[in-house]
Amino acid sequence: MSRPEARSAIVSPDRARGVDASLTSALYATMRRDLILLLRRPGAVLNPLAFFALVITLFPIGISPDPELLAIIAPGLLWVAALLAALLSLDGLFREDAEDGALEQLLLAPHPLPALALAKVAVHWLTTGLPLALMAPVLGVMLSLPLGSYGVLALSLALGSATLSVIGAIGAALTVGVSRGGVLLSLLVLPLYVPVLIFGAGAVQAAIAGSGVAAHLALLGALLAAALVFAPWAIAASLRISLNG
Protein backbone atom coordinates (compact mmCIF):
# COMPACT_ATOMS: atom_id res chain seq x y z
CA MET A 1 0.00 0.00 0.00
CA SER A 2 1.69 3.20 -1.15
CA ARG A 3 1.33 6.49 0.59
CA PRO A 4 -1.03 9.15 -0.77
CA GLU A 5 1.80 11.44 -1.88
CA ALA A 6 3.41 8.71 -3.91
CA ARG A 7 0.11 7.87 -5.53
CA SER A 8 -0.53 11.43 -6.48
CA ALA A 9 2.80 11.49 -8.24
CA ILE A 10 1.75 8.75 -10.64
CA VAL A 11 -1.72 9.91 -11.56
CA SER A 12 -2.97 10.15 -15.07
CA PRO A 13 -0.40 10.68 -17.82
CA ASP A 14 -2.28 13.82 -18.84
CA ARG A 15 -1.67 15.46 -15.50
CA ALA A 16 1.91 14.31 -15.54
CA ARG A 17 2.42 16.19 -18.79
CA GLY A 18 0.77 19.24 -17.32
CA VAL A 19 -2.26 18.77 -19.55
CA ASP A 20 -5.31 19.32 -17.47
CA ALA A 21 -7.84 20.58 -19.95
CA SER A 22 -11.19 19.36 -21.06
CA LEU A 23 -12.07 19.38 -24.76
CA THR A 24 -14.26 22.44 -24.25
CA SER A 25 -11.46 24.52 -22.79
CA ALA A 26 -9.09 23.29 -25.51
CA LEU A 27 -11.53 24.42 -28.18
CA TYR A 28 -12.00 27.72 -26.39
CA ALA A 29 -8.26 28.22 -26.13
CA THR A 30 -7.74 27.44 -29.83
CA MET A 31 -10.43 29.87 -30.91
CA ARG A 32 -9.25 32.56 -28.51
CA ARG A 33 -5.66 32.27 -29.71
CA ASP A 34 -6.64 32.48 -33.38
CA LEU A 35 -8.91 35.45 -32.75
CA ILE A 36 -6.22 37.32 -30.83
CA LEU A 37 -3.66 36.64 -33.55
CA LEU A 38 -6.04 37.95 -36.19
CA LEU A 39 -7.01 41.04 -34.21
CA ARG A 40 -3.37 41.95 -33.74
CA ARG A 41 -2.92 41.88 -37.48
CA PRO A 42 -6.22 43.17 -38.85
CA GLY A 43 -4.96 43.05 -42.44
CA ALA A 44 -5.83 39.38 -42.67
CA VAL A 45 -9.44 40.23 -41.89
CA LEU A 46 -9.71 43.47 -43.88
CA ASN A 47 -7.93 42.40 -47.07
CA PRO A 48 -10.63 39.95 -48.22
CA LEU A 49 -13.24 42.66 -47.64
CA ALA A 50 -11.25 45.14 -49.71
CA PHE A 51 -10.81 42.50 -52.39
CA PHE A 52 -14.56 41.86 -52.39
CA ALA A 53 -15.33 45.57 -52.85
CA LEU A 54 -12.67 45.94 -55.52
CA VAL A 55 -13.89 43.01 -57.61
CA ILE A 56 -17.45 44.32 -57.40
CA THR A 57 -16.15 47.69 -58.61
CA LEU A 58 -14.55 46.07 -61.64
CA PHE A 59 -17.75 44.54 -62.99
CA PRO A 60 -19.68 47.76 -63.80
CA ILE A 61 -16.47 49.13 -65.33
CA GLY A 62 -15.93 46.00 -67.39
CA ILE A 63 -19.52 45.26 -68.38
CA SER A 64 -21.76 48.30 -68.27
CA PRO A 65 -22.92 50.89 -65.73
CA ASP A 66 -26.52 50.32 -66.80
CA PRO A 67 -28.51 49.76 -63.56
CA GLU A 68 -31.04 47.49 -65.22
CA LEU A 69 -28.39 45.15 -66.57
CA LEU A 70 -26.48 45.21 -63.27
CA ALA A 71 -29.63 44.38 -61.31
CA ILE A 72 -30.05 41.21 -63.33
CA ILE A 73 -26.53 39.92 -62.80
CA ALA A 74 -26.01 41.35 -59.30
CA PRO A 75 -26.89 38.18 -57.30
CA GLY A 76 -24.39 36.07 -59.22
CA LEU A 77 -21.68 38.75 -59.19
CA LEU A 78 -21.98 39.29 -55.45
CA TRP A 79 -21.90 35.58 -54.76
CA VAL A 80 -18.95 34.84 -57.05
CA ALA A 81 -16.94 37.78 -55.71
CA ALA A 82 -17.63 36.82 -52.09
CA LEU A 83 -16.68 33.23 -52.88
CA LEU A 84 -13.37 34.32 -54.41
CA ALA A 85 -12.66 36.60 -51.45
CA ALA A 86 -13.27 33.72 -49.04
CA LEU A 87 -11.06 31.49 -51.18
CA LEU A 88 -8.26 34.05 -51.13
CA SER A 89 -8.12 34.04 -47.35
CA LEU A 90 -8.02 30.24 -47.08
CA ASP A 91 -4.35 29.93 -47.93
CA GLY A 92 -3.41 31.50 -44.60
CA LEU A 93 -5.68 29.25 -42.56
CA PHE A 94 -3.00 26.74 -41.59
CA ARG A 95 0.13 28.06 -43.28
CA GLU A 96 1.51 30.30 -40.53
CA ASP A 97 0.72 27.74 -37.86
CA ALA A 98 2.56 25.15 -39.91
CA GLU A 99 5.57 27.42 -40.32
CA ASP A 100 5.99 28.32 -36.65
CA GLY A 101 5.25 24.80 -35.38
CA ALA A 102 1.94 25.60 -33.69
CA LEU A 103 0.17 23.14 -35.97
CA GLU A 104 2.39 20.30 -34.80
CA GLN A 105 1.44 21.09 -31.22
CA LEU A 106 -2.19 20.86 -32.28
CA LEU A 107 -1.50 17.40 -33.73
CA LEU A 108 0.24 16.34 -30.52
CA ALA A 109 -2.53 17.63 -28.26
CA PRO A 110 -4.47 14.93 -26.40
CA HIS A 111 -7.71 16.15 -27.93
CA PRO A 112 -9.26 14.96 -31.20
CA LEU A 113 -7.71 16.82 -34.12
CA PRO A 114 -10.98 17.08 -36.12
CA ALA A 115 -12.54 19.10 -33.28
CA LEU A 116 -9.54 21.39 -32.91
CA ALA A 117 -9.36 21.94 -36.67
CA LEU A 118 -13.06 22.75 -36.71
CA ALA A 119 -12.43 25.41 -34.04
CA LYS A 120 -9.88 27.04 -36.33
CA VAL A 121 -12.35 26.86 -39.23
CA ALA A 122 -15.01 28.48 -37.06
CA VAL A 123 -12.70 31.41 -36.40
CA HIS A 124 -11.99 31.64 -40.12
CA TRP A 125 -15.70 31.90 -40.88
CA LEU A 126 -16.22 34.40 -38.06
CA THR A 127 -13.50 36.67 -39.45
CA THR A 128 -14.08 36.13 -43.19
CA GLY A 129 -17.48 34.72 -44.10
CA LEU A 130 -19.50 36.71 -41.61
CA PRO A 131 -17.94 40.11 -42.45
CA LEU A 132 -18.36 39.37 -46.15
CA ALA A 133 -22.02 38.55 -45.58
CA LEU A 134 -22.54 41.77 -43.62
CA MET A 135 -20.76 43.82 -46.27
CA ALA A 136 -22.56 42.31 -49.26
CA PRO A 137 -25.78 44.38 -48.94
CA VAL A 138 -23.74 47.60 -49.18
CA LEU A 139 -22.18 46.41 -52.42
CA GLY A 140 -25.63 45.24 -53.48
CA VAL A 141 -26.79 48.86 -53.36
CA MET A 142 -23.94 49.80 -55.71
CA LEU A 143 -25.08 47.12 -58.17
CA SER A 144 -28.71 48.29 -57.80
CA LEU A 145 -29.78 44.92 -56.46
CA PRO A 146 -33.61 44.92 -56.35
CA LEU A 147 -35.22 45.72 -53.00
CA GLY A 148 -36.42 42.87 -50.88
CA SER A 149 -33.45 40.62 -51.53
CA TYR A 150 -30.89 42.24 -49.21
CA GLY A 151 -31.76 40.19 -46.17
CA VAL A 152 -31.67 36.96 -48.16
CA LEU A 153 -28.33 37.97 -49.67
CA ALA A 154 -26.74 38.45 -46.24
CA LEU A 155 -28.36 35.33 -44.81
CA SER A 156 -27.46 33.09 -47.75
CA LEU A 157 -23.87 34.36 -47.70
CA ALA A 158 -23.56 33.84 -43.96
CA LEU A 159 -24.87 30.29 -44.25
CA GLY A 160 -23.06 29.46 -47.48
CA SER A 161 -19.70 30.93 -46.50
CA ALA A 162 -19.65 28.61 -43.46
CA THR A 163 -19.78 25.66 -45.87
CA LEU A 164 -17.12 27.33 -48.03
CA SER A 165 -14.84 27.63 -44.99
CA VAL A 166 -15.37 24.02 -43.94
CA ILE A 167 -14.82 22.55 -47.44
CA GLY A 168 -12.03 24.99 -48.20
CA ALA A 169 -10.20 23.93 -45.05
CA ILE A 170 -9.72 20.48 -46.62
CA GLY A 171 -7.94 22.10 -49.55
CA ALA A 172 -5.96 24.40 -47.24
CA ALA A 173 -4.88 21.40 -45.16
CA LEU A 174 -3.86 19.44 -48.26
CA THR A 175 -1.77 22.27 -49.69
CA VAL A 176 -0.22 23.57 -46.47
CA GLY A 177 2.96 21.62 -47.13
CA VAL A 178 3.18 22.71 -50.75
CA SER A 179 5.16 25.87 -51.46
CA ARG A 180 3.16 28.39 -53.48
CA GLY A 181 0.06 26.30 -52.93
CA GLY A 182 -2.35 29.18 -53.57
CA VAL A 183 -3.24 28.41 -57.19
CA LEU A 184 -3.36 24.70 -56.48
CA LEU A 185 -5.71 25.39 -53.58
CA SER A 186 -8.16 27.19 -55.87
CA LEU A 187 -7.95 24.34 -58.36
CA LEU A 188 -8.84 21.79 -55.69
CA VAL A 189 -11.54 23.75 -53.92
CA LEU A 190 -13.46 25.66 -56.59
CA PRO A 191 -15.13 22.62 -58.20
CA LEU A 192 -16.40 21.63 -54.76
CA TYR A 193 -17.87 25.11 -54.29
CA VAL A 194 -20.30 24.75 -57.19
CA PRO A 195 -23.34 23.47 -55.22
CA VAL A 196 -22.99 26.26 -52.62
CA LEU A 197 -22.82 28.86 -55.37
CA ILE A 198 -25.87 27.42 -57.13
CA PHE A 199 -28.07 27.44 -54.04
CA GLY A 200 -26.66 30.67 -52.61
CA ALA A 201 -27.09 32.75 -55.75
CA GLY A 202 -30.34 30.85 -56.38
CA ALA A 203 -31.72 32.03 -53.03
CA VAL A 204 -31.09 35.69 -53.93
CA GLN A 205 -32.60 35.24 -57.39
CA ALA A 206 -35.63 33.52 -55.88
CA ALA A 207 -36.07 36.45 -53.49
CA ILE A 208 -35.97 38.87 -56.42
CA ALA A 209 -38.42 36.76 -58.42
CA GLY A 210 -40.72 36.58 -55.41
CA SER A 211 -40.73 32.80 -55.24
CA GLY A 212 -39.93 31.00 -52.01
CA VAL A 213 -36.40 31.22 -50.67
CA ALA A 214 -36.94 28.62 -47.94
CA ALA A 215 -35.95 25.70 -50.18
CA HIS A 216 -32.66 27.30 -51.20
CA LEU A 217 -31.78 28.27 -47.64
CA ALA A 218 -32.74 24.83 -46.38
CA LEU A 219 -30.46 23.24 -48.99
CA LEU A 220 -27.62 25.57 -47.99
CA GLY A 221 -28.20 24.45 -44.42
CA ALA A 222 -28.18 20.82 -45.50
CA LEU A 223 -24.88 21.31 -47.34
CA LEU A 224 -23.43 22.90 -44.20
CA ALA A 225 -24.67 20.04 -42.01
CA ALA A 226 -23.21 17.43 -44.36
CA ALA A 227 -19.92 19.32 -44.57
CA LEU A 228 -19.74 19.61 -40.78
CA VAL A 229 -20.19 15.86 -40.43
CA PHE A 230 -17.69 14.69 -43.04
CA ALA A 231 -15.13 17.45 -43.56
CA PRO A 232 -13.47 17.58 -40.10
CA TRP A 233 -12.12 14.06 -40.59
CA ALA A 234 -10.82 14.90 -44.04
CA ILE A 235 -9.21 18.08 -42.67
CA ALA A 236 -7.53 16.15 -39.85
CA ALA A 237 -6.29 13.41 -42.20
CA SER A 238 -4.98 16.04 -44.63
CA LEU A 239 -3.16 17.91 -41.87
CA ARG A 240 -1.47 14.68 -40.76
CA ILE A 241 -0.43 13.94 -44.35
CA SER A 242 0.90 17.44 -44.91
CA LEU A 243 2.91 17.59 -41.69
CA ASN A 244 4.21 14.04 -41.51
CA GLY A 245 5.10 13.96 -45.20
Add this chain to the structure above:
Amino acid sequence: MWAFIHKLGSPKVFYALSARLSPWFWTAAAVLIGTGGVWGLAFAPADYQQGDSFRIIYVHVPAAFLAQSIFVVMALAGLVFMVWKIKLADMAATAMAPLGAGMTFVALLSGAVWGVPTWGTWWQWDARLTSMLILFFLYIGVIALRGAFGSRDAGSRAASVLTMVGVINIPIIKYSVDWWYTLHQPATFSITSRPAMPTEMWLPLLIMVLGFYSFFIAVTLTRTRNEILRRESSKRWVRDLVGEAG
Protein backbone atom coordinates in the same frame (compact mmCIF):
# COMPACT_ATOMS: atom_id res chain seq x y z
CA MET B 1 -9.78 -15.84 -50.50
CA TRP B 2 -8.02 -13.34 -48.24
CA ALA B 3 -4.71 -15.03 -48.84
CA PHE B 4 -5.25 -14.58 -52.57
CA ILE B 5 -6.05 -10.90 -52.17
CA HIS B 6 -3.02 -10.41 -49.97
CA LYS B 7 -0.85 -12.08 -52.55
CA LEU B 8 -2.42 -9.97 -55.27
CA GLY B 9 -1.49 -6.87 -53.30
CA SER B 10 2.16 -7.69 -53.76
CA PRO B 11 3.56 -5.81 -56.76
CA LYS B 12 5.63 -8.79 -57.84
CA VAL B 13 2.67 -11.19 -57.99
CA PHE B 14 0.51 -8.56 -59.68
CA TYR B 15 3.22 -7.88 -62.22
CA ALA B 16 3.35 -11.54 -63.22
CA LEU B 17 -0.44 -11.92 -63.26
CA SER B 18 -1.07 -8.75 -65.24
CA ALA B 19 1.50 -9.84 -67.81
CA ARG B 20 -0.76 -12.81 -68.57
CA LEU B 21 -4.03 -10.83 -68.38
CA SER B 22 -3.29 -7.64 -70.27
CA PRO B 23 -2.96 -9.16 -73.81
CA TRP B 24 -6.47 -10.57 -73.43
CA PHE B 25 -7.91 -7.21 -72.51
CA TRP B 26 -6.02 -5.45 -75.30
CA THR B 27 -7.38 -7.99 -77.77
CA ALA B 28 -10.92 -7.70 -76.39
CA ALA B 29 -10.72 -3.91 -76.58
CA ALA B 30 -9.47 -3.96 -80.18
CA VAL B 31 -12.10 -6.48 -81.32
CA LEU B 32 -15.02 -4.82 -79.50
CA ILE B 33 -14.15 -1.25 -80.45
CA GLY B 34 -13.45 -2.37 -84.01
CA THR B 35 -16.75 -4.23 -84.33
CA GLY B 36 -18.84 -1.63 -82.52
CA GLY B 37 -17.16 1.23 -84.35
CA VAL B 38 -17.67 -0.17 -87.85
CA TRP B 39 -21.19 -1.34 -87.05
CA GLY B 40 -22.21 1.89 -85.38
CA LEU B 41 -20.59 4.28 -87.83
CA ALA B 42 -21.33 2.47 -91.08
CA PHE B 43 -24.20 0.00 -90.71
CA ALA B 44 -26.52 1.17 -87.94
CA PRO B 45 -29.56 3.05 -89.31
CA ALA B 46 -29.46 6.85 -89.21
CA ASP B 47 -31.58 8.66 -86.65
CA TYR B 48 -34.88 9.94 -88.05
CA GLN B 49 -34.35 13.38 -86.50
CA GLN B 50 -30.61 13.88 -86.31
CA GLY B 51 -29.55 11.92 -89.35
CA ASP B 52 -25.99 10.69 -89.32
CA SER B 53 -24.80 13.13 -86.67
CA PHE B 54 -26.25 10.95 -83.95
CA ARG B 55 -23.42 8.48 -84.62
CA ILE B 56 -21.21 10.57 -82.31
CA ILE B 57 -23.10 8.77 -79.55
CA TYR B 58 -20.89 5.72 -80.19
CA VAL B 59 -17.89 7.65 -78.91
CA HIS B 60 -19.57 10.15 -76.62
CA VAL B 61 -21.55 7.82 -74.37
CA PRO B 62 -18.80 5.24 -73.71
CA ALA B 63 -16.33 8.04 -72.97
CA ALA B 64 -18.79 9.66 -70.55
CA PHE B 65 -19.40 6.30 -68.83
CA LEU B 66 -15.68 5.77 -68.39
CA ALA B 67 -15.08 9.32 -67.21
CA GLN B 68 -17.44 8.78 -64.29
CA SER B 69 -16.52 5.17 -63.51
CA ILE B 70 -12.79 5.86 -63.45
CA PHE B 71 -13.21 8.51 -60.76
CA VAL B 72 -15.20 6.07 -58.62
CA VAL B 73 -12.61 3.32 -59.14
CA MET B 74 -9.87 5.80 -58.22
CA ALA B 75 -11.72 6.67 -55.02
CA LEU B 76 -12.08 2.96 -54.15
CA ALA B 77 -8.37 2.48 -54.81
CA GLY B 78 -7.68 5.50 -52.60
CA LEU B 79 -9.78 3.98 -49.83
CA VAL B 80 -7.94 0.65 -50.10
CA PHE B 81 -4.63 2.50 -50.04
CA MET B 82 -5.53 4.63 -47.01
CA VAL B 83 -7.14 1.85 -44.95
CA TRP B 84 -4.98 -1.17 -45.73
CA LYS B 85 -1.84 0.64 -46.92
CA ILE B 86 -1.73 -1.46 -50.08
CA LYS B 87 0.68 0.46 -52.29
CA LEU B 88 -0.51 -1.35 -55.39
CA ALA B 89 -3.90 0.37 -55.07
CA ASP B 90 -2.20 3.74 -55.22
CA MET B 91 -0.10 2.71 -58.21
CA ALA B 92 -3.30 1.74 -60.01
CA ALA B 93 -4.94 5.07 -59.07
CA THR B 94 -1.89 6.92 -60.40
CA ALA B 95 -2.10 4.96 -63.63
CA MET B 96 -5.83 5.62 -64.09
CA ALA B 97 -5.99 9.35 -63.46
CA PRO B 98 -4.70 10.63 -66.83
CA LEU B 99 -6.94 8.20 -68.72
CA GLY B 100 -9.94 9.42 -66.70
CA ALA B 101 -9.11 13.04 -67.43
CA GLY B 102 -8.61 12.14 -71.09
CA MET B 103 -11.96 10.36 -71.29
CA THR B 104 -13.68 13.34 -69.67
CA PHE B 105 -12.07 15.55 -72.27
CA VAL B 106 -13.15 13.22 -75.09
CA ALA B 107 -16.71 13.25 -73.72
CA LEU B 108 -16.69 17.06 -73.55
CA LEU B 109 -15.17 17.44 -77.00
CA SER B 110 -17.51 14.96 -78.66
CA GLY B 111 -20.40 16.64 -76.84
CA ALA B 112 -19.33 20.00 -78.27
CA VAL B 113 -18.97 18.59 -81.77
CA TRP B 114 -22.36 16.95 -81.44
CA GLY B 115 -23.80 20.26 -80.27
CA VAL B 116 -23.10 21.95 -83.60
CA PRO B 117 -25.61 19.97 -85.71
CA THR B 118 -28.20 19.46 -82.94
CA TRP B 119 -28.11 22.70 -80.98
CA GLY B 120 -26.42 24.96 -83.50
CA THR B 121 -23.66 25.88 -81.06
CA TRP B 122 -20.38 24.46 -79.82
CA TRP B 123 -21.16 24.97 -76.22
CA GLN B 124 -24.44 24.90 -74.40
CA TRP B 125 -24.67 25.24 -70.61
CA ASP B 126 -26.46 21.95 -70.50
CA ALA B 127 -26.60 20.27 -67.11
CA ARG B 128 -24.66 17.21 -68.18
CA LEU B 129 -22.01 19.18 -70.06
CA THR B 130 -21.56 21.43 -67.04
CA SER B 131 -21.18 18.63 -64.52
CA MET B 132 -18.80 16.88 -66.93
CA LEU B 133 -16.70 20.05 -67.06
CA ILE B 134 -16.57 20.17 -63.27
CA LEU B 135 -15.55 16.50 -63.21
CA PHE B 136 -12.73 17.41 -65.59
CA PHE B 137 -11.53 20.07 -63.13
CA LEU B 138 -11.67 17.51 -60.30
CA TYR B 139 -9.41 15.19 -62.31
CA ILE B 140 -6.99 18.04 -62.98
CA GLY B 141 -6.96 18.84 -59.26
CA VAL B 142 -6.13 15.26 -58.27
CA ILE B 143 -3.34 14.99 -60.84
CA ALA B 144 -1.93 18.41 -59.89
CA LEU B 145 -2.03 17.67 -56.16
CA ARG B 146 -0.20 14.37 -56.60
CA GLY B 147 2.55 16.11 -58.51
CA ALA B 148 2.87 19.00 -56.07
CA PHE B 149 4.34 17.05 -53.18
CA GLY B 150 8.04 16.46 -52.80
CA SER B 151 7.59 13.04 -51.24
CA ARG B 152 5.72 10.49 -53.29
CA ASP B 153 4.02 8.95 -50.27
CA ALA B 154 2.56 12.25 -49.06
CA GLY B 155 1.40 13.03 -52.60
CA SER B 156 -0.27 9.63 -52.86
CA ARG B 157 -2.13 10.00 -49.60
CA ALA B 158 -3.16 13.59 -50.32
CA ALA B 159 -4.47 12.55 -53.75
CA SER B 160 -6.36 9.66 -52.12
CA VAL B 161 -8.07 11.99 -49.64
CA LEU B 162 -8.96 14.44 -52.39
CA THR B 163 -10.36 11.66 -54.60
CA MET B 164 -12.57 10.43 -51.77
CA VAL B 165 -13.75 13.96 -50.97
CA GLY B 166 -14.44 14.42 -54.67
CA VAL B 167 -16.42 11.22 -55.03
CA ILE B 168 -18.69 12.21 -52.14
CA ASN B 169 -19.21 15.56 -53.83
CA ILE B 170 -19.84 14.29 -57.36
CA PRO B 171 -23.51 13.32 -56.73
CA ILE B 172 -24.11 16.59 -54.86
CA ILE B 173 -22.60 18.58 -57.73
CA LYS B 174 -24.56 16.52 -60.26
CA TYR B 175 -27.92 17.12 -58.61
CA SER B 176 -27.33 20.78 -57.88
CA VAL B 177 -26.27 21.39 -61.49
CA ASP B 178 -29.38 19.55 -62.69
CA TRP B 179 -31.52 21.76 -60.50
CA TRP B 180 -29.67 24.89 -61.56
CA TYR B 181 -30.27 23.96 -65.20
CA THR B 182 -34.00 23.34 -64.75
CA LEU B 183 -34.32 26.65 -62.92
CA HIS B 184 -32.56 28.60 -65.64
CA GLN B 185 -33.42 27.07 -68.94
CA PRO B 186 -36.35 25.31 -70.48
CA ALA B 187 -35.31 21.81 -71.42
CA THR B 188 -35.97 22.31 -75.11
CA PHE B 189 -32.63 20.90 -76.20
CA SER B 190 -33.04 17.74 -74.20
CA ILE B 191 -31.98 14.62 -76.01
CA THR B 192 -32.89 12.35 -73.13
CA SER B 193 -36.58 12.24 -73.99
CA ARG B 194 -36.06 10.71 -77.38
CA PRO B 195 -37.97 7.56 -78.18
CA ALA B 196 -36.22 4.38 -77.14
CA MET B 197 -33.50 3.29 -79.51
CA PRO B 198 -34.14 0.37 -81.84
CA THR B 199 -32.01 -2.69 -81.23
CA GLU B 200 -29.77 -2.20 -84.24
CA MET B 201 -28.80 1.19 -82.82
CA TRP B 202 -28.13 0.31 -79.20
CA LEU B 203 -26.43 -3.03 -79.74
CA PRO B 204 -23.35 -1.43 -81.33
CA LEU B 205 -23.47 1.11 -78.49
CA LEU B 206 -23.35 -1.69 -75.94
CA ILE B 207 -20.42 -3.25 -77.78
CA MET B 208 -18.62 0.10 -77.80
CA VAL B 209 -19.21 0.54 -74.06
CA LEU B 210 -17.81 -2.93 -73.35
CA GLY B 211 -14.90 -2.18 -75.67
CA PHE B 212 -14.12 1.07 -73.88
CA TYR B 213 -14.18 -0.72 -70.51
CA SER B 214 -11.80 -3.39 -71.83
CA PHE B 215 -9.59 -0.60 -73.11
CA PHE B 216 -9.64 1.01 -69.66
CA ILE B 217 -8.67 -2.26 -67.96
CA ALA B 218 -5.94 -2.92 -70.52
CA VAL B 219 -4.47 0.57 -70.22
CA THR B 220 -4.64 0.42 -66.41
CA LEU B 221 -2.88 -2.95 -66.30
CA THR B 222 -0.12 -1.82 -68.63
CA ARG B 223 0.38 1.55 -66.94
CA THR B 224 0.32 -0.04 -63.49
CA ARG B 225 3.04 -2.43 -64.63
CA ASN B 226 5.16 0.53 -65.68
CA GLU B 227 4.45 2.26 -62.38
CA ILE B 228 5.48 -0.89 -60.48
CA LEU B 229 8.78 -1.03 -62.34
CA ARG B 230 9.38 2.66 -61.71
CA ARG B 231 8.65 2.55 -58.00
CA GLU B 232 10.21 -0.82 -57.26
CA SER B 233 13.28 -0.21 -59.40
CA SER B 234 15.56 -0.71 -56.41
CA LYS B 235 14.01 -4.07 -55.51
CA ARG B 236 15.90 -7.23 -56.26
CA TRP B 237 13.18 -8.88 -58.35
CA VAL B 238 12.95 -5.90 -60.65
CA ARG B 239 16.71 -5.84 -61.10
CA ASP B 240 16.67 -9.55 -61.86
CA LEU B 241 13.88 -9.01 -64.36
CA VAL B 242 15.59 -6.13 -66.11
CA GLY B 243 18.88 -8.01 -66.05
CA GLU B 244 17.24 -10.95 -67.80
CA ALA B 245 15.71 -8.77 -70.46
CA GLY B 246 18.76 -6.63 -71.12
